[in-house]
Amino acid sequence: MLKKFIREMVETPGLSGYECEISNVIEEYFKPYSDDIVKDKLGNLIILKKGNTGDRKKIFLAAHMDEIGLMVKQIDEKGFIKFTNVGGIDQRTLLAQEVIVHGKVDLFGVIGNKPPHILSEEEKKKTVKMEDMLIDVGLHKEEVKEIVSVGDIISIRRKMIDLQGDRISSKALDDKAGVAVMYECIKELNKMNHDCDVYAVATVQEEVGLRGAITSTYNIFPDIGIAIDVGFASTPELTNDDLSELGKGPAMGFGANIHPKVYEGLTQIAKEYNLPYQEEIHPGETGTDAWAIQVTQSGVAAGLISIPLRYMHTSVEVVDLNDIKNAGKILANFIVSLNLVDLEEMLCY
């Protein structure tokens, strides 16, 4: 079920600012496990799972549902499409990539490249710049102009694949992996007794500046707000000791962006329930929704859980499903552990 949900999410386009379609997919999956689901003005999907008591402590979970992508800039004289990026795209990952141009109808296209036979030695040494690339939809200029307009969004076309063990590879696992953690958590909570009201929010526009988190946190103004995002996992060229490893548990964020008691609570629970976790140190900005959550209204105790992920912002991101499942369990048990806790006291410095 979890894998099916992730597959459906990553294969549904959800570019920053255009999250309607992906939002509907997520809503369908959460419906059976929640008490109320609403969308706010920016498009954030707010899923409420009510707690037992009437004391209305509010726990806010945020995972962004938007993904990076491309946007039509121009249709040239020959009917090829020039484009720009929405969010942080590595131009080196775009050559020979397949895309869907979301015009009046969806058009399949390929980001073209010159054949190697006619490349000069000089050309081979340089990266092709995004502004020099074009999308080939295989239609005449007039036909393209009929269907495609400047400003139409373009998503990368990529099917999710199973790798060895419980590992999967796809585009947009940043941050559908986080949404999947919320799903696991809410499902767990359905089997448990929890007093706090839990607001699981699939946020919009994270990739272009944490914008969805800003408005959704404002409205709910929770006691604790935890962002669930993806973190850099180590790979052969990234062997820094402080990077987390795939499959060894979610990484608990620590640093100024994170309330120390929230960090403590999450790691305590992981230890107590024998669930694997790692630590991720953030000296300053975390670049996640937690950064926006923390400074909402008069301030929110923020937390951050990162799912280790390889090759971030490429179309072949890799995660381990076990990290997602374990993060969901830790989060659910953490929420239950707050039942008898006076949050005012707990969050006091």
Add this chain to the structure above:
Amino acid sequence: MLLKRLTMANGVSGNEDEVRNIIIEEIREHVDEIKTDRLGNVIAIKKGKEGFPRVMLAAHMDEVGMIVRSIDDGGFIRFSLVGGIDERILVSKQVLIGKDRIHGVIGAKAIHLQDKNERNTPLKIKQLYIDIGAKSKEEAEKLVKKGDYVAFDSEFIEFGGNLIKAKALDDRAGCGVLIDLLKEEYDVEIYGVFTVQEEIGLRGAKVAAYNADPSFAIVFEGTLCSDISEVPEHSHITKLGKGPALSLMDSYTIFSKKLNQCIHETAVENNIKIQYRQPSPGGNDAGEIHLTKEGIPCAALSVPCRYIHSPSSIMSLEDFEGCKKTAKLFLKGIKKGEYVCE
């Protein structure tokens, strides 16, 4: 669709088995004789009538790809290229490894962790590796071994104005044409050859042509087509949708003028679009065939393919059909005594 089966099969140079099996299965009932030679070329013969020439028809089965070099302690797979691939297209792609088609991906360091210089510097093959999700060298070695061939994982898709997108159109397009031609009946004798190892130096064609002794040969290819906006008109080589392309001159061959004229006329007379391939780099099996023994006149009739040697090559089904039709009509139009060697 046959072309779908052909392009979804993996046949990196030196490992053409999957493609060969499909071809043999397809043509078996339509030819008089069929054999596989020492290098793996498939040779299929259709007998002709007395007084008609023998014609060699060739298409190569192999495609560009990769081969496994080593597996590191973390279970990541290092590889080399087989044939001419622009290294810059490898990043962020899915691949299939070995006979069991183990899924893998070629990733890259996150953009967030790159400095400005890195973003503008292409990744070298030595910096790249394939991730199959294995947790250790031991786990990876159970599934993948040194020397396994690696092919791009790319779906066959029909789109746009009668176009298809697939990998390996160079030269499954030619294989598709030749398979179809072998299903027809002719007065001429057909010496059909599906060659191996074209992409690493026209190796199969060299030996396949040796015993053929034809009056002339026609090579069927998926050829360069760079008719895109960033490339000036004089370097387009061919244009998509303008019909099959006859080669004039490439890096290895100056093609037969007489054959070109006759094939061109056949297309024009039958209202089939046809174009000449601008003299330009690249090459095909004709490079070896035309220098065999005392020499064999050659023509090459090709289907233009954009983004060749990448996982997402594009060709026009109309060009593909035009290629088949032109060749068919030309072969059927050969009269008794024409082209016959003394």
